[in-house]
Amino acid sequence: METILILVFMIIVGAAIGGITNSIAIKMLFRPYHAKYIGRFKIPFTPGLIPKRQKELAKQMGDMVIQHLLTPEGIKRKINNDRFFQQALLWIDAEIKSLLKKDISIEECIQKFHIPITVTTLEASTKQVIQSKLEAWLNENGHQKIKEILPQELIGKTKEYIPYVSSYILQHLDSYLQSEEGKEKIGLVADNYLGSRGFFGSMISSFLGGDGLADKIQPAISQFLHSDDAKIMIHRLLEQQFQNVLEKEIEEFHEFIYRHNIPEQLSDMVVSFISIEELLQIKLSDLYTRMESTITTRILPELMKWVQQYVVEKIGPLMERMKLQEIVKEEVEQFDVGRLEQMVLGITKRELKMITYLGALLGGVIGFVQGLIVQLLT
Numbered sequence: 001m002e003t004i005l006i007l008v009f010m011i012i013v014g015a016a017i018g019g020i021t022n023s024i025a026i027k028m029l030f031r032p033y034h035a036k037y038i039g040r041f042k043i044p045f046t047p048g049l050i051p052k053r054q055k056e057l058a059k060q061m062g063d064m065v066i067q068h069l070l071t072p073e074g075i076k077r078k079i080n081n082d083r084f085f086q087q088a089l090l091w092i093d094a095e096i097k098s099l100l101k102k103d104i105s106i107e108e109c110i111q112k113f114h115i116p117i118t119v120t121t122l123e124a125s126t127k128q129v130i131q132s133k134l135e136a137w138l139n140e141n142g143h144q145k146i147k148e149i150l151p152q153e154l155i156g157k158t159k160e161y162i163p164y165v166s167s168y169i170l171q172h173l174d175s176y177l178q179s180e181e182g183k184e185k186i187g188l189v190a191d192n193y194l195g196s197r198g199f200f201g202s203m204i205s206s207f208l209g210g211d212g213l214a215d216k217i218q219p220a221i222s223q224f225l226h227s228d229d230a231k232i233m234i235h236r237l238l239e240q241q242f243q244n245v246l247e248k249e250i251e252e253f254h255e256f257i258y259r260h261n262i263p264e265q266l267s268d269m270v271v272s273f274i275s276i277e278e279l280l281q282i283k284l285s286d287l288y289t290r291m292e293s294t295i296t297t298r299i300l301p302e303l304m305k306w307v308q309q310y311v312v313e314k315i316g317p318l319m320e321r322m323k324l325q326e327i328v329k330e331e332v333e334q335f336d337v338g339r340l341e342q343m344v345l346g347i348t349k350r351e352l353k354m355i356t357y358l359g360a361l362l363g364g365v366i367g368f369v370q371g372l373i374v375q376l377l378t
Contacts (some may be wrong), residue, residue, distance in 0.1 A: 003375055010371035011364045018363020020354045030341040051337045058332035062325040070324060072316040079312055089304050093296065099284065106287070107280040119277045126276065142251035149250070158242065166234040174225045183218055277342035 029049050036046040050057065067314050078084055099109075129296070141149060176182045224230050288295065345352065 006375065007368060007371040010367035010369070010374070014370065015360040018366070019356050019360030021363070022359030026352050026355065030337060030344075033337045050113065050340070054335075054337070054372065055333055058329045061332050062327075062329035065328045066319075066325045070319075072319055073320075075315050076312050079308055079315075085304065085308065089300060092304065093300055095130055096295070096300070097288070103283060103285055105281050105283055109284060110280070119280065122276045122280075123271050124204075126271050126274075127264075127267040130270055131263040134263045134266065138250060138254065138257070143249055145245035145247060145249055150246075159239070162238050162242065163231075166231055166238055169234055170225050170230055174222050177218055177221055177225075183275020200357035 027048075028045060030051065031048045032046050033051050034047050036043040106110070147155065177185075291299075
């Protein structure tokens with residue numbers, strides 16, 4: 001009976017020692033939070049392991065996050081994932097729809113987000129873009145001929161209208177010559193011509209007079225202008241001139257274009273035509289209604305693809321500039337140890353209890369073995 005009591009006593013003592021030791025060891029991971037002193041001497045094993053090594057832990061966690069968890073390659077894989085792309089697209093679509101469906105104008109939206117854009121700056125920027133694009137295009141395509149840049153359909157349509165232009169010129173020229181001003185011009189030209197022909201010409205001019213010459217010449221000119229020969233002549237002349245223009249290179253017009261400030265005038269005309277001030281007053285809801293299909297099927301997917309490609313290309317340098325390793329390190333260094341203890345124990349409470357019980361079990365087994373040894377030796 002005495003032997004059994006000794007064995008039970010040794011088991012209880014061993015289990016208590018093992019369980020308490022493991023429990024104390026677990027507690028000593030975090031506690032005490034700060035160093036304890038007796039006078040000037042610091043008590044060993046204070047503070048606890050984790051508070052004592054918090055800076056080293058912070059550095060190791062920073063390295064681990066950057067090198068193994070939050071890596072550029074991992075983020076790229078996530079961004080390039082089709083499921084992530086579709087989820088992001090749906091989210092952006094919902095956000096844009098909620099914004100566009102609001103009954104506010106584009107100008108009000110700009111003001112709401114404090115975007116430094118006004119009608120004046122938009123007009124100036126638009127003009128500058130149009131001018132720079134036009135000048136760049138003129139410089140790049142200076143050696144091309146006019147016929148090479150104009151659509152063939154436009155060239156064909158222009159040639160079809162040459163007969164109408166010919167008839168228009170002849171008709172208005174005839175109307176002008178039949179007017180009082182036209183007759184006066186004819187008489188003046190005839191007088192100057194005859195006056196330059198000596199005595200005989202001066203005699204005819206003074207005999208008929210300016211008005212008489214005009215009355216004689218004007219019907220003949222009018223008759224010629226209504227003839228087929230005149231139509232054919234003007235038609236051929238216009239066609240020839242048009243063909244000459246088509247054969248010219250663009251750079252031959254550079255002097256004319258820049259002397260008359262064509263890029264500036266064109267940009268002014270485009271800006272006045274599109275009326276940026278009126279565009280800014282368009283309601284977002286109206287804009288969305290008109291462009292819902294285009295926004296959903298084309299603009300958003302293309303925008304997402306661009307953002308996706310940009311982020312994938314820039315994620316490495318971006319993470320380096322953000323210095324995530326330093327951020328993690330600083331956050332862990334400032335982390336409250338008590339809160340960290342609660343988090344760890346909250347997650348591993350069951351497992352830590354099992355470790356305590358395992359220590360008690362092992363202590364009990366060791367106590368039982370020690371009791372047997374003691375009995376054998378005695």
